[in-house]
Amino acid sequence: MAAVTHYAADVAALARKDLLIELRSRDTVPAMLLFVVSALVVFRFSLPADASNLAATGLLWIAVIFTALLGLTRAFVPEREQRLMDALVLSPCDRSAIWLGKALSVVAFLVLAEAIALPAFALFFAPVSWETAAAFALADLGIAAVGTLLAAMAAVTRARELLLPLLFLPLAVPIVVGGVGASVEPDPARYLAFLGLYDLLFAILAWASFEYVVTE
Amino acid sequence: MSTSLRNNAAVAVALAAAVLLLTAIALALYWAPNDADQGFSQRIFYIHVPVALTAYACFGWGAWKALRLLWTREARYDLESYTAVHMGVIFGVLTLVTGSIWARISWGVWWSWSERQLVLFLILFLFYSAYFMLRYSTDPGPRRARMSAVYALFGVVLIPISFLAIRLAENFIHPVVFTRDGPQMAGSMFFVFCMSLAGTLALAAALYLNELAGKRLDERLRELREALA
Numbered sequence: 001m002a003a004v005t006h007y008a009a010d011v012a013a014l015a016r017k018d019l020l021i022e023l024r025s026r027d028t029v030p031a032m033l034l035f036v037v038s039a040l041v042v043f044r045f046s047l048p049a050d051a052s053n054l055a056a057t058g059l060l061w062i063a064v065i066f067t068a069l070l071g072l073t074r075a076f077v078p079e080r081e082q083r084l085m086d087a088l089v090l091s092p093c094d095r096s097a098i099w100l101g102k103a104l105s106v107v108a109f110l111v112l113a114e115a116i117a118l119p120a121f122a123l124f125f126a127p128v129s130w131e132t133a134a135a136f137a138l139a140d141l142g143i144a145a146v147g148t149l150l151a152a153m154a155a156v157t158r159a160r161e162l163l164l165p166l167l168f169l170p171l172a173v174p175i176v177v178g179g180v181g182a183s184v185e186p187d188p189a190r191y192l193a194f195l196g197l198y199d200l201l202f203a204i205l206a207w208a209s210f211e212y213v214v215t216e
Numbered sequence: 217m218s219t220s221l222r223n224n225a226a227v228a229v230a231l232a233a234a235v236l237l238l239t240a241i242a243l244a245l246y247w248a249p250n251d252a253d254q255g256f257s258q259r260i261f262y263i264h265v266p267v268a269l270t271a272y273a274c275f276g277w278g279a280w281k282a283l284r285l286l287w288t289r290e291a292r293y294d295l296e297s298y299t300a301v302h303m304g305v306i307f308g309v310l311t312l313v314t315g316s317i318w319a320r321i322s323w324g325v326w327w328s329w330s331e332r333q334l335v336l337f338l339i340l341f342l343f344y345s346a347y348f349m350l351r352y353s354t355d356p357g358p359r360r361a362r363m364s365a366v367y368a369l370f371g372v373v374l375i376p377i378s379f380l381a382i383r384l385a386e387n388f389i390h391p392v393v394f395t396r397d398g399p400q401m402a403g404s405m406f407f408v409f410c411m412s413l414a415g416t417l418a419l420a421a422a423l424y425l426n427e428l429a430g431k432r433l434d435e436r437l438r439e440l441r442e443a444l445a
Contacts, residue, residue: 153350170340170374171370173378174378177385181384197380213362
């Protein structure tokens with residue numbers, strides 16, 4: 001039990017550190033908010049006048065996935081610039097706690113971006129259903145779980161920002177399927193269940209494998 | 217580590233692959249009965265499906281070696297995993313090409329989003345292409361080996377998840393037009409299919425052994441060169 005509390009305290013401290021950095025520097029979230037609204041406006045002009053709102057819903061998902069990518073490319077920038085990663089790896093905490101703390105802060109950023117994106121979508125296109133909001137909540141977990149691990153990988157490569165979308169997008173296909181399905185299908189439950197399954201599988205995999213990615 | 221150019225196992229497997237594949241192709245073309253619905257063109261089935269299954273086998277083998285690498289931290293598994301994924305991508309591209317040809321002949325289109333296997337292989341192709349980008353963009357060493365291994369493991373989880381996703385997506389992307397009710401295969405067809413599958417697997421194994429030997433030589437050569445420099 002003590003180990004669990006200790007682990008949770010580590011995770012909370014790491015997530016708090018990321019949120020504090022963001023609160024003081026405001027490097028990432030404002031960019032994400034502006035990006036998601038700009039993307040929606042651009043998408044408005046990419047649709048023919050008689051396009052259905054179903055098509056717009058699909059584009060909403062694309063806008064959020066790209067916004068998430070924007071945030072994820074920045075996720076490990078402070079660690080890299082301040083050479084913090086080595087210190088984190090040396091610190092007496094479980095390595096997976098670094099992943100979980102970072103993933104939680106990514107979820108927080110995503111929720112903020114969607115808190116803008118969904119009302120903006122409702123204003124520009126069509127009302128947003130509860131199922132869509134639930135699907136975004138589930139998708140955030142999957143995006144953060146997979147994206148944080150891949151961002152840690154990409155951060156140590158030469159290509160860095162260039163590589164992350166290539167690594168991430170094929171893995172995002174199931175998220176888009178589950179999300180769009182839950183948003184447009186009459187029977188959203190199975191799509192939400194599918195998103196839950198995705199979150200579970202990939203969160204376990206990322207949690208277990210993060211250590212191998214960050215250690216020299 | 218053996219650096220001898222003579223690689224008896226690879227030669228034997230290559231010979232077996234040649235015999236099996238040539239026999240399977242001959243049987244598929246001249247002996248197997250025509251399919252009742254699709255006629256002669258159905259015979260591409262004896263190449264397309266074994267190639268697809270071989271690609272899965274390669275990805276699975278690569279992931280198994282990746283798991284061994286993370287488990288034992290033995291460096292040799294890195295090259296083995298990489299080579300297996302490399303073969304998987306080659307057979308995956310072959311699957312896409314043969315599937316595309318089959319779609320053209322059967323349905324008159326080069327690409328059909330309602331063909332699950334093809335869509336899955338497209339996603340896998342993109343995924344494993346990124347695997348190569350990851351490798352080329354990282355300096356060689358234990359860290360690259362582990363990152364590649366983790367990504368290869370993600371691949372085998374992505375395969376069933378994507379398959380499920382594609383089945384779910386059919387409901388809203390495209391109505392299911394072409395349903396195939398179970399493989400109602402005649403015994404002779406099944407025999408040819410099994411032979412072709414064995415041949416393709418042997419071909420993949422031969423290529424794998426050959427490529428692995430080549431990559432090991434490469435590595436050894438680089439080490440020697442560094443030692444001399």
